[in-house]
Amino acid sequence: MATDVNPTSIAERVVEAILAQKLAPGERLGEQALAENFAVSRTMVREALMQLQARGFVEVQSRRGWYVVEPSAEEARDAFSARRIVEAGILAESEGRPLQKAIRKLRDHIADEQRAIEGADAATRAFLLADFHVCLAEQMGHQLLVDVLRDLTARTTLAATLYQSRHEAGQSCAEHGAIVAALEAGDTARARQLMIEHIGNVERSLEVETTAGPDAPARLRATLAPVALPRARR
Amino acid sequence: MATDVNPTSIAERVVEAILAQKLAPGERLGEQALAENFAVSRTMVREALMQLQARGFVEVQSRRGWYVVEPSAEEARDAFSARRIVEAGILAESEGRPLQKAIRKLRDHIADEQRAIEGADAATRAFLLADFHVCLAEQMGHQLLVDVLRDLTARTTLAATLYQSRHEAGQSCAEHGAIVAALEAGDTARARQLMIEHIGNVERSLEVETTAGPDAPARLRATLAPVALPRARR
DNA sequence: CCTACATTGCTTGTATGCAAGAAAAGCGAT
DNA sequence: ATCGCTTTTCTTGCATACAAGCAATGTAGG
Numbered sequence: 001m002a003t004d005v006n007p008t009s010i011a012e013r014v015v016e017a018i019l020a021q022k023l024a025p026g027e028r029l030g031e032q033a034l035a036e037n038f039a040v041s042r043t044m045v046r047e048a049l050m051q052l053q054a055r056g057f058v059e060v061q062s063r064r065g066w067y068v069v070e071p072s073a074e075e076a077r078d079a080f081s082a083r084r085i086v087e088a089g090i091l092a093e094s095e096g097r098p099l100q101k102a103i104r105k106l107r108d109h110i111a112d113e114q115r116a117i118e119g120a121d122a123a124t125r126a127f128l129l130a131d132f133h134v135c136l137a138e139q140m141g142h143q144l145l146v147d148v149l150r151d152l153t154a155r156t157t158l159a160a161t162l163y164q165s166r167h168e169a170g171q172s173c174a175e176h177g178a179i180v181a182a183l184e185a186g187d188t189a190r191a192r193q194l195m196i197e198h199i200g201n202v203e204r205s206l207e208v209e210t211t212a213g214p215d216a217p218a219r220l221r222a223t224l225a226p227v228a229l230p231r232a233r234r
Numbered sequence: 235m236a237t238d239v240n241p242t243s244i245a246e247r248v249v250e251a252i253l254a255q256k257l258a259p260g261e262r263l264g265e266q267a268l269a270e271n272f273a274v275s276r277t278m279v280r281e282a283l284m285q286l287q288a289r290g291f292v293e294v295q296s297r298r299g300w301y302v303v304e305p306s307a308e309e310a311r312d313a314f315s316a317r318r319i320v321e322a323g324i325l326a327e328s329e330g331r332p333l334q335k336a337i338r339k340l341r342d343h344i345a346d347e348q349r350a351i352e353g354a355d356a357a358t359r360a361f362l363l364a365d366f367h368v369c370l371a372e373q374m375g376h377q378l379l380v381d382v383l384r385d386l387t388a389r390t391t392l393a394a395t396l397y398q399s400r401h402e403a404g405q406s407c408a409e410h411g412a413i414v415a416a417l418e419a420g421d422t423a424r425a426r427q428l429m430i431e432h433i434g435n436v437e438r439s440l441e442v443e444t445t446a447g448p449d450a451p452a453r454l455r456a457t458l459a460p461v462a463l464p465r466a467r468r
Numbered sequence: 469c470c471t472a473c474a475t476t477g478c479t480t481g482t483a484t485g486c487a488a489g490a491a492a493a494g495c496g497a498t
Numbered sequence: 499a500t501c502g503c504t505t506t507t508c509t510t511g512c513a514t515a516c517a518a519g520c521a522a523t524g525t526a527g528g
Contacts, residue, residue, distance in 0.1 A: 006511095007284075031480070041513045046480090047284060050241075054288040056378075063480045063519050075377075082378045085323030093319055143309075144316045144389075148382055155378075240481095265510070275483045280510090297489050297510045 007047035010038055014052060018068055019130075019154060020123035025070040025162045029058060055151050057158075069158070076159035080203040083152050084196050087133060090140050091183070091192040099183060102139035106180045109135050113173045125169045130157050132176050160206055167205035175201070241281035244272055248286060252302055253364075253388060254357035259304040259396045263292060289385050291392075303392070310393035314437040317386050318430050321367060324374050325417070325426040333417060336373035340414045343369050347407045359403045364391050366410050394440055401439035409435070 014034075017023040034045045049066050052058045060066050071079065109132055116125045130153040137145045160167070175198040182191035248268075251257040268279045283300050286292045294300050305313065347362045354362075364387040371379045394401070409432040416425035 030478095032478090042480090043512055043514090047281075050281060050284060051288055054285055060480085061520095064521085065479065078376065078378050081327070082376055082382075085327055085376070085379065086320060088326075089319030089323040092322075093315070142312065142316055142319070144312050144386070145319065148316075152378070264508095266508090276510090277482055277484090294510080295490095298491080299509065 005038055005040055005044070007044050007051060010034070010040075010044060010048035011051045013038075014048065015057060015154065018057060019127055019157055021161050022123075023068050025068050025158060027068045029066040029068065031066070056155060057151075070162060071155060071159045073163075076156065076163070076206070077203070079152055079155040079159065080199055083133070083149070083156060084199050086145060086149060086152070087136070087195050087199065088192045090137055090142060090145065091179075091188055091195055094140050094183070094191075095188045097140075102136075103180055103184050105139050106132070106135060106176075106183075110173060110176050110180065113169075113176065117169045117173060126157055126160070129169060129172045129176075130154065156202070160202070163206040165202070165206040167202055172198070172202065239272055239274055239278070241278050241285065244268070244274075244278060244282035245285045247272075248282065249291060249388065252291060253361055253391055255395050256357075257302050259302050259392060261302045263300040263302065265300070290389065291385075304396060305389060305393045307397075310390065310397070310440070311437070313386055313389040313393065314433055317367070317383070317390060318433050320379060320383060320386065321370070321429050321433065322426045324371055324376060324379065325413075325422055325429055328374050328417070328425075329422045331374075336370075337414055337418050339373055340366070340369060340410075340417075344407060344410050344414065347403075347410065351403045351407060360391055360394070363403060363406045363410075364388065390436070394436070397440040399436070399440040401436055406432070406436065 014023065014029070023029070029049065031042045031045050031049070034048075035042045038045070049058055049060070053060060053066075057069060058066050059069055109128075113125075113128045113132065116128050120128075133153050134146055134149050137149050175194065179191050179194045179198065182188075182194055248257065248263070257263070263283065265276045265279050265283070268282075269276045272279070283292055283294070287294060287300075291303060292300050293303055343362075343366055347359075347366065350359045350362050367387050368380055368383050371383050409428065413425050413428045413432065416422075416428055
């Protein structure tokens with residue numbers, strides 16, 4: 001099992017839980033509760049939470065507690081906007097490079113996505129669809145932007161769970177395929193344009209819901225909170 | 235004075251020291267030494283160091299110590315590459331926006347740069363020249379990219395101190411001016427191109443040195459280490 | 469019944485103590 | 499003198515103890 005547990009591994013687990021919607025936005029993360037959960041002391045939990053704070057996943061209210069962030073509509077827009085800039089830039093800079101290996105890896109990834117869409121749960125699907133973009137940065141050799149995009153895509157995924165995205169996984173997957181196809185054809189300009197549209201589609205799919213119900217977060221939270229984090233019995 | 239000292243403020247001070255070349259790449263940061271320096275306990279120092287680790291400024295070797303990172307030539311290239319992508323993207327996306335206020339602020343910033351070039355020390359100059367790029371992202375309303383660029387520019391600045399950049403501050407400042415001028419003229423494509431060239435110029439100014447002497451880091455370290463961090467007498 | 473206030477409990481913030489481990493120093497043998 | 503081994507010292511890793519502050523609950527007064 002997870003015998004060697006360090007702050008970073010705890011942080012990873014929490015991020016996974018957030019992305020898997022086991023931890024809802026706005027949900028409280030008690031240091032003590034987490035410490036008991038992972039069978040470590042508060043020290044390591046605090047370190048993990050601060051890593052997550054630096055990455056923008058949680059925030060702390062002084063002497064009140066740690067909470068999963070609830071991105072405002074504006075913050076969500078900013079995240080999508082940042083993604084458009086970074087990802088379009090990556091594709092633009094890929095002009096005239098050897099892309100064979102990258103394209104093969106991306107095709108493999110898309111195949112994984114398709115399998116997940118057929119069989120896996122919603123959380124796994126969402127993770128893989130976001131990971132495509134991270135994978136793209138990685139294949140293009142931008143290691144620093146990989147880290148940036150990991151957090152950026154996670155943030156947009158968080159926003160999607162918060163604002164009840166109605167986006168179809170199948171459509172995203174198809175759009176990924178189209179981007180890679182354009183890349184393979186050497187048409188980086190088209191790949192770039194497709195990427196911008198793709199991110200726009202994902203963003204739009206939750207913008208319509210934003211106006212519908214402002215209390216969507218609260219409802220979601222109420223639905224998921226009870227099973228979110230199995231506390232130790234008292 | 236800095237009466238209220240928290241982990242974040244400590245981290246900021248350390249970053250400033252690194253950027254001001256008071257802490258050289260590869261230099262050791264003892265928890266105890268820092269704790270005494272800031273008159274706090276190791277706990278806060280550790281929190282600060284972990285924040286800096288997450289931002290890529292320091293690294294820890296297990297039970298050995300914390301060290302200011304020494305970016306390899308490849309890592310430095312990656313940082314410049316990431317900056318080109320992000321900053322060119324920001325300018326491209328600024329097409330057809332109201333830019334009056336942003337341009338005014340940027341001009342003010344450039345005026346600060348000029349004053350610093352005439353009067354201030356090298357560290358202040360380097361900081362302001364890097365801050366221009368952060369300021370640009372801020373004025374364009376990309377809050378998330380502000381944080382990204384803050385760390386990215388810091389990393390390139392670190393690389394510049396490590397590889398002995400011979401870049402002229404005056405040239406950078408002039409190039410900043412040209413970028414803003416292009417922006418004011420509504421020629422975002424040109425602004426974007428100028429930005430790419432500008433970052434390329436800064437990068438090239440240290441790439442030539444890379445091939446010259448691989449032991450430059452060691453020499454620099456030896457020069458600066460003795461006065462870097464006043465340790466408590468023993 | 470409602471409001472103002474004191475008290476209690478629970479949470480984070482910070483410091484300190486102890487253990488594990490790595491490097492350096494001391495030391496003896498060849 | 500040098501090599502190999504032991505011991506010592508110094509550093510981080512982690513846990514625990516205590517302090518400070520917020521929030522909720524109970525309570526008395528209007």
